[in-house]
Amino acid sequence: MASLLHRLAAIIAFLCIATFFSATILVELSGSAEAIATLKSLIVWPGLLILVPSIAFTGASGFALAKGRGGKLVRQKQKRMPFIGANGILVLIPCAVVLDHWASLGAFGTSFYVVQGVELIAGAVNLILMGMNMRDGLRLSGRLRRSA
Numbered sequence: 001m002a003s004l005l006h007r008l009a010a011i012i013a014f015l016c017i018a019t020f021f022s023a024t025i026l027v028e029l030s031g032s033a034e035a036i037a038t039l040k041s042l043i044v045w046p047g048l049l050i051l052v053p054s055i056a057f058t059g060a061s062g063f064a065l066a067k068g069r070g071g072k073l074v075r076q077k078q079k080r081m082p083f084i085g086a087n088g089i090l091v092l093i094p095c096a097v098v099l100d101h102w103a104s105l106g107a108f109g110t111s112f113y114v115v116q117g118v119e120l121i122a123g124a125v126n127l128i129l130m131g132m133n134m135r136d137g138l139r140l141s142g143r144l145r146r147s148a
């Protein structure tokens, strides 16, 4: 049960970041200021409302599942989690809030695109780290065979 909830929360968190990331690139390519502003607003609300608890729950349930368990895979997952959390709280959330504010004012200057670039890089880093945690989690639960 705990493992199922951990897996569900992990998938929701991963899909949130993947959706925000790809939708951001798509609306930027569309070039419509209105579409960009709408997306920036949706990422903050309800986006962050779904993303923040799902990452927090993934971390907390992961540490609970790891109790009394050792091994390289668990240690590597544990080490990645503070980076995933800090990246979310210190970079992704502030970027999302600032970009939403600027987009609502129609302020699409250099600062907007610098912060947008930082947000995309931080999002990509978290997708990679979360992807590695998923791979190691699936190995731990026996759903994915370890390569030799």
Ligand code: HEM
Residues within 6 Å of the ligand: 003, 004, 006, 007, 010, 011, 013, 014, 055, 058, 059, 061, 062, 063, 064, 065, 066, 069, 074, 075, 077, 078, 081, 084, 130, 131, 133, 134, 135, 136, 137, 138, 140, 141, 143
């Ligand atoms: C965002 C970060 C994380 C993601 C995306 C993630 C993802 C996953 C996934 C997909 C599984 C497979 C679950 C299943 O097959 O039922 C799993 C299992 C597991 N995860 Fe995580 N996890 C994360 C964080 C953590 C953390 C911080 C720990 C603590 C060390 C952890 C410990 C475990 C353990 C011990 C299992 C094996 C559970 C079992 O035996 O069924 N996870 N994880």
